[in-house]
Amino acid sequence: xxxxxxxxxxxxxxxxxxxxxxxxxxxxxxxxxxxxxxxxxxxxxxxxxxxxxxxxxxxxxxxxxxxxxxxxxxxxxxxxxxxxxxxxxxxxxxxxxxxxxxxxxxxxxxxxxxxxxxxxxxxxxxxxxxxxxxxxxxxxxxxxxxxxxxxxxxxxxxxxxxxxxxxxxxxxxxxxxxxxxxxxxxxxxxxxxxxxxxxxxxxxxxxxxxxxxxxxxxxxxxxxxxxxxxxxxxxxxxxxxxxxxxxxxxxxxxxxxxxxxxxxxxxxxxxxxxxxxxxxxxxxxxxxxxxxxxxxxxxxxxxxxxxxxxxxxxxxxxxxxxxxxxxxxxxxxxxxxxxxxxxxxxxxxxxxxxxxx
Amino acid sequence: xxxxxxxxxxxxxxxxxxxxxxxxxxxxxxxxxxxxxxxxxxxxxxxxxxxxxxxxxxxxxxxxxxxxxxxxxxxxxxxxxxxxxxxxxxxxxxxxxxxxxxxxxxxxxxxxxxxxxxxxxxxxxxxxxxxxxxxxxxxxxxxxxxxxxxxxxxxxxxxxxxxxxxxxxxxxxxxxxxxxxxxxxxxxxxxxxxxxxxxxxxxxxxxxxxxxxxxxxxxxxxxxxxxxxxxxxxxxxxxxxxxxxxxxxxxxxxxxxxxxxxxxxxxxxxxxxxxxxxxxxxxxxxxxxxxxx
Amino acid sequence: xxxxxxxxxxxxxxxxxxxxxxxxxxxxxxxxxxxxxxxxxxxxxxxxxxxxxxxxxxxxxxxxxxxxxxxxxxxxxxxxxxxxxxxxxxxxxxxxxxxxxxxxxxxxxxxxxxxxxxxxxxxxxxxxxxxxxxxxxxxxxxxxxxxxxxxxxxxxxxxxxxxxxxxxxxxxxxxxxxxxxxxxxxxxxxxxxxxxxxxxxxxxxxxxxxxxxxxxxxxxxxxxxxxxxxxxxxxxxxxxxxxxxxxxxxxxxxxxxxxxxxxxxxxxxxxxxxxxxxxxxxxxxxxxxxxxxxxx
Numbered sequence: 001x002x003x004x005x006x007x008x009x010x011x012x013x014x015x016x017x018x019x020x021x022x023x024x025x026x027x028x029x030x031x032x033x034x035x036x037x038x039x040x041x042x043x044x045x046x047x048x049x050x051x052x053x054x055x056x057x058x059x060x061x062x063x064x065x066x067x068x069x070x071x072x073x074x075x076x077x078x079x080x081x082x083x084x085x086x087x088x089x090x091x092x093x094x095x096x097x098x099x100x101x102x103x104x105x106x107x108x109x110x111x112x113x114x115x116x117x118x119x120x121x122x123x124x125x126x127x128x129x130x131x132x133x134x135x136x137x138x139x140x141x142x143x144x145x146x147x148x149x150x151x152x153x154x155x156x157x158x159x160x161x162x163x164x165x166x167x168x169x170x171x172x173x174x175x176x177x178x179x180x181x182x183x184x185x186x187x188x189x190x191x192x193x194x195x196x197x198x199x200x201x202x203x204x205x206x207x208x209x210x211x212x213x214x215x216x217x218x219x220x221x222x223x224x225x226x227x228x229x230x231x232x233x234x235x236x237x238x239x240x241x242x243x244x245x246x247x248x249x250x251x252x253x254x255x256x257x258x259x260x261x262x263x264x265x266x267x268x269x270x271x272x273x274x275x276x277x278x279x280x281x282x283x284x285x286x287x288x289x290x291x292x293x294x295x296x297x298x299x300x301x302x303x304x305x306x307x308x309x310x311x312x313x314x315x316x317x318x319x320x321x322x323x324x325x326x327x328x329x330x331x332x333x334x335x336x337x338x339x340x341x342x343x344x345x346x347x348x349x350x351x352x353x354x355x356x357x
Numbered sequence: 358x359x360x361x362x363x364x365x366x367x368x369x370x371x372x373x374x375x376x377x378x379x380x381x382x383x384x385x386x387x388x389x390x391x392x393x394x395x396x397x398x399x400x401x402x403x404x405x406x407x408x409x410x411x412x413x414x415x416x417x418x419x420x421x422x423x424x425x426x427x428x429x430x431x432x433x434x435x436x437x438x439x440x441x442x443x444x445x446x447x448x449x450x451x452x453x454x455x456x457x458x459x460x461x462x463x464x465x466x467x468x469x470x471x472x473x474x475x476x477x478x479x480x481x482x483x484x485x486x487x488x489x490x491x492x493x494x495x496x497x498x499x500x501x502x503x504x505x506x507x508x509x510x511x512x513x514x515x516x517x518x519x520x521x522x523x524x525x526x527x528x529x530x531x532x533x534x535x536x537x538x539x540x541x542x543x544x545x546x547x548x549x550x551x552x553x554x555x556x557x558x559x560x561x562x563x564x565x566x567x568x569x570x571x572x573x574x575x576x577x578x579x580x581x582x583x584x585x586x587x588x589x590x591x592x593x594x595x596x597x598x599x600x601x602x603x604x605x606x607x608x609x610x611x612x613x614x615x616x617x618x619x620x621x622x623x624x625x626x627x628x629x630x631x632x633x634x635x636x637x638x639x640x641x642x643x644x645x646x647x648x649x650x
Numbered sequence: 651x652x653x654x655x656x657x658x659x660x661x662x663x664x665x666x667x668x669x670x671x672x673x674x675x676x677x678x679x680x681x682x683x684x685x686x687x688x689x690x691x692x693x694x695x696x697x698x699x700x701x702x703x704x705x706x707x708x709x710x711x712x713x714x715x716x717x718x719x720x721x722x723x724x725x726x727x728x729x730x731x732x733x734x735x736x737x738x739x740x741x742x743x744x745x746x747x748x749x750x751x752x753x754x755x756x757x758x759x760x761x762x763x764x765x766x767x768x769x770x771x772x773x774x775x776x777x778x779x780x781x782x783x784x785x786x787x788x789x790x791x792x793x794x795x796x797x798x799x800x801x802x803x804x805x806x807x808x809x810x811x812x813x814x815x816x817x818x819x820x821x822x823x824x825x826x827x828x829x830x831x832x833x834x835x836x837x838x839x840x841x842x843x844x845x846x847x848x849x850x851x852x853x854x855x856x857x858x859x860x861x862x863x864x865x866x867x868x869x870x871x872x873x874x875x876x877x878x879x880x881x882x883x884x885x886x887x888x889x890x891x892x893x894x895x896x897x898x899x900x901x902x903x904x905x906x907x908x909x910x911x912x913x914x915x916x917x918x919x920x921x922x923x924x925x926x927x928x929x930x931x932x933x934x935x936x937x938x939x940x941x942x943x944x945x946x
Contacts, residue, residue, distance in 0.1 A: 467674025490882025
């Protein structure tokens with residue numbers, strides 16, 4: 001296997017349940033050593049895809065290739081991948097040590113080596129003090145670490161993680177996100193991470209595939225996905241995106257209601273095409289404009305203070321409200337400059353205005 | 358019974374009652390209901406108490422207590438026929454428990470996991486013994502053995518008891534299997550176990566408390582069973598409950614009080630143990646063992 | 651392509667299921683073989699004959715079935731039905747207040763109290779019935795107590811009467827009524843009762859409009875669970891009743907052990923099964939109707 005062989009390749013993979021497709025003709029390469037996220041709403045097929053890589057579900061069409069080897073139809077115990085399950089799926093009748101050592105024991109690794117590797121792994125996930133405890137007596141976060149250690153200790157080519165942080169509370173989840181990323185860098189194993197949480201995917205991933213209704217909508221780096229969503233779905237799924245519908249003509253998009261937005265000439269979009277326009281809230285400026293910005297006027301409707309940032313809702317036209325995000329820096333905050341109902345001027349750089357066909 | 362004291366302890370004037378005004382009158386203890394319940398408990402335990410009490414009677418009477426004595430227990434210990442019957446019953450219970458637990462656990466696993474037509478058919482067959490009165494199963498079993506030319510013996514009782522105990526084991530375990538997280542089995546396979554190893558190393562240990570509880574329960578039920586044993590037993594030595602049946606049909610024998618007391622104590626202990634076993638494993642124990650829900 | 655896809659799916663399904671099928675097979679085969687063969691034999695023998703040694707012989711002889719029409723047998727069947735139904739009714743009357751009290755007023759002793767009912771009920775049936783017959787005997791504590799408060803005189807008997815038989819059946823099987831009722835009452839949402847109080851006011855109206863309908867399925871299950879064993883019982887009639895109170899179970903037992911008339915015994919067994927199947931069918935139809943109503 002050379003360096004360019006993907007760790008996971010899905011080749012025209014489909015999974016049908018009855019007449020409906022859970023996964024539809026999926027083509028996907030996941031590079032070795034990457035932290036790769038499958039992101040999408042529930043029911044988009046991300047878990048089914050993961051299960052097909054793990055061998056828990058067989059595809060109805062296409063093939064699953066791991067490190068250049070076709071493993072379609074092979075049971076999970078004969079694939080060099082391991083899984084961290086959403087429910088953790090720990091063995092309650094075994095101690096933490098025996099849970100983590102389960103896979104090595106199955107492989108017939110010598111006892112002394114098992115003990116050593118399990119010890120190292122428990123240290124890596126900071127569970128060394130709890131080796132003799134039963135999973136039932138551990139907290140959610142600790143159980144999550146046991147599940148991670150139990151999978152990683154086998155040094156799989158690929159680690160599959162099925163929403164492993166979903167059951168944790170927000171603070172612990174943030175902490176685990178950072179730790180998980182650190183561990184992944186340390187062990188250098190390919191992680192395939194399934195999540196419905198876009199923040200999580202953006203924070204942790206090298207690459208993200210956004211899935212919807214059994215298909216991949218877009219695959220790219222977190223920045224790609226966030227800054228240059230390829231479709232209306234991706235734009236709206238990834239954070240707030242101020243989507244507005246209209247018709248493109250001569251470098252302008254005429255909104256269904258309200259004014260025409262200058263968007264510049266876009267190649268590949270012909271006049272009269274129905275498009276969506278999207279501008280991220282943090283890309284909208286409220287003062288100190290630069291030359292060349294698109295400037296518009298609207299009425300300030302609502303101010304939502306949330307600590308480091310404040311969100312302003314500005315009505316551009318009846319039924320078209322944009323959300324604008326400002327850092328709460330030292331300079332004068334907007335409500336000191338304007339009060340609710342007042343007309344304000346705002347603008348953005350043309351390159352931050354996305355036109356989605 | 359302590360129940361009888363409850364109405365007095367919850368007189369409406371108590372401040373505790375007013376502090377729970379949200380539930381209002383629903384919390385007032387209905388004296389009549391409590392009296393009925395207390396009477397029920399009294400009548401439930403009276404026969405058991407009478408048997409136990411008169412097993413220690415120094416007289417042969419069942420109505421006059423002449424003083425404390427262990428003579429009937431001594432008589433029981435020296436009654437070779439009854440001791441032989443006890444041995445037979447124990448052997449039957451052990452074999453029937455082992456057989457029905459093995460078959461029943463496997464059946465429960467298959468029924469829950471296997472979604473084929475065979476599965477639903479097996480689910481139906483399994484229910485038949487539960488809704489058939491014992492006399493019918495007894496007659497049917499006896500006819501089957503006679504029809505096959507098998508002489509009735511301790512062995513035929515074992516076979517019949519296994520058949521009708523499988524259902525109980527399956528009913529008890531089915532809900533437990535269904536409540537297991539299927540991801541745990543997948544995790545075992547993910548870590549290199551074959552499908553069968555996953556069942557052996559992960560599923561069965563997880564079911565162990567319920568399996569043990571059902572085994573204890575089946576042991577007690579088979580040991581106590583009389584109708585099926587009565588129809589399928591050979592001449593000698595008959596199971597203990599068949600022996601007791603013959604004895605109580607033909608007049609009073611105080612030895613039976615002693616044997617009966619021991620049997621009641623034994624099965625009450627076993628059934629209480631069956632209810633308690635899940636707690637030993639740190640799980641919620643309870644009556645669902647008996648009702649299968 | 652479509653064909654290929656289909657075949658690959660079937661392969662998957664069987665490989666995933668094969669082990670479960672193998673696990674299920676021994677128990678299923680054992681039970682199916684034993685149950686179907688034995689019940690079929692009862693049916694066949696109901697129209698069969700017996701040789702001089704008492705061994706069953708197959709044939710086609712309707713004398714056993716025809717004998718069922720004999721008034722002596724129809725009377726026993728009618729009595730069995732009457733006793734079993736009476737037992738059901740009494741069990742319901744006893745079990746409801748007991749289950750209700752424990753479920754709604756048992757507090758933290760709920761589980762202990764139910765266990766205290768269930769545990770002895772699963773203990774040796776014969777010994778319990780024997781003890782019960784002692785309690786109900788002419789010099790037993792129940793009659794003595796009744797005499798003391800003037801509800802009975804020296805001639806009043808319970809044993810060797812129909813009252814005794816029904817009392818035996820009730821004692822034997824009332825737990826089968828308590829368990830489903832208790833389960834239903836325990837599930838009963840307290841807020842439902844409170845809502846009932848708001849809507850209907852008094853505790854009695856609440857009980858009839860809220861509590862009772864919510865526990866109807868539990869009661870129906872209990873009725874079936876009591877009816878089945880009560881209808882087939884022969885111990886109670888033997889210990890508590892006299893020769894005038896025999897039930898169908900006693901007849902069957904007699905035909906197989908004393909009378910050695912196996913075809914007639916088999917015919918009686920089939921008759922018993924028929925009655926029970928009718929009861930079960932009625933129950934199933936009833937619950938299905940209830941479920942349909944709930945869905946609507």
